[in-house]
Every structure is written in structure tokens, then in C-alpha cells.
Amino acid sequence: MLFRFFFPSGEDQDKIFYAPQVFSFEKIKVGKLSMGQLRYLELLIIGNLHHQFLMLDEPFSMIEPLYKDIIKDLLLKLKQTKGIILTDHYYDDVLQITNRNFVIKGGDMVEVTTENDLYKYDYLKSKE
Numbered sequence: 001m002l003f004r005f006f007f008p009s010g011e012d013q014d015k016i017f018y019a020p021q022v023f024s025f026e027k028i029k030v031g032k033l034s035m036g037q038l039r040y041l042e043l044l045i046i047g048n049l050h051h052q053f054l055m056l057d058e059p060f061s062m063i064e065p066l067y068k069d070i071i072k073d074l075l076l077k078l079k080q081t082k083g084i085i086l087t088d089h090y091y092d093d094v095l096q097i098t099n100r101n102f103v104i105k106g107g108d109m110v111e112v113t114t115e116n117d118l119y120k121y122d123y124l125k126s127k128e
Contacts, residue, residue, distance in 0.1 A: 016044045021070055036067025043071060047078045054078065056086040060093045072097050091118060 016022065022044070025037045033041065039059060047054060059075070060068055075084060075097050088094050092115075095101065101112040103123050110121055118124040
């Protein structure tokens with residue numbers, strides 16, 4: 001079994017098999033999972049590997065709202081033990097889970113602390 005290669009101990013496997021919501025799709029083949037279910041399963045697997053950092057590209061894109069919340073909860077838990085670098089256009093979701101945020105403006109990395117900074121640095125169109 002492939003899981004034993006990545007997660008040799010039963011305790012490590014249990015972190016995936018008994019994670020919240022996995023029971024709802026445990027009998028569905030991977031190719032039949034919704035985008036949110038698949039993204040969540042992928043994040044469970046890579047998030048529980050023994051690495052110090054995760055790099056994620058658009059973890060909130062194209063997924064159901066239910067799985068956005070589940071993924072946010074998972075990332076909040078994972079960030080307690082490892083560093084996470086992520087990119088995503090869903091800035092509300094990103095701002096809810098991150099400690100530090102940046103936009104690239106004119107080739108420079110500019111720190112963003114609030115949604116207002118996204119307007120200030122022309123990432124978002126002005127509300128006016």
C-alpha cells in the first residue's frame with residue numbers, strides 16, 4: 001500500500017483516515033471526488049509528511065465553501081508545526097489564516113497587513 005511508504009506508522013495514517021470529513025468520501029474513488037474533496041485529501045497527505053515547510057499554490061481556488069472552511073482549519077492546525085507559503089487570489093481566505101502577507105508591486109515585495117493595503121497597492125480596485 002502506497003500510504004505505508006509515506007506513513008509507515010499507523011498513528012501517521014490515522015491523521016489522514018480519521019481527519020474531519022474524510023468519512024464522507026472514504027468509499028469514493030479518487031477520480032470521482034469533488035475538487036474540494038480532492039484538494040483536502042491532497043493537503044492532508046502533504047501536510048502530514050515530515051517536512052518543515054509547505055508551498056501551496058491557490059489552495060482555495062475552485063472548491064466548495066464547505067471545503068474552504070475545512071482547509072482553513074487544517075492549515076491553521078498545520079501552521080503550528082511548520083511554515084506555510086501560499087499564493088491565492090482569494091485574499092479574504094488568505095488573510096484569515098496567515099501571519100504575514102505580501103504583494104509584488106513593481107518587482108518589490110510589499111507587506112500587506114489589512115485589506116485596505118490591497119487597495120493602497122492597487123491589488124484591488126478602489127471602493128470609490
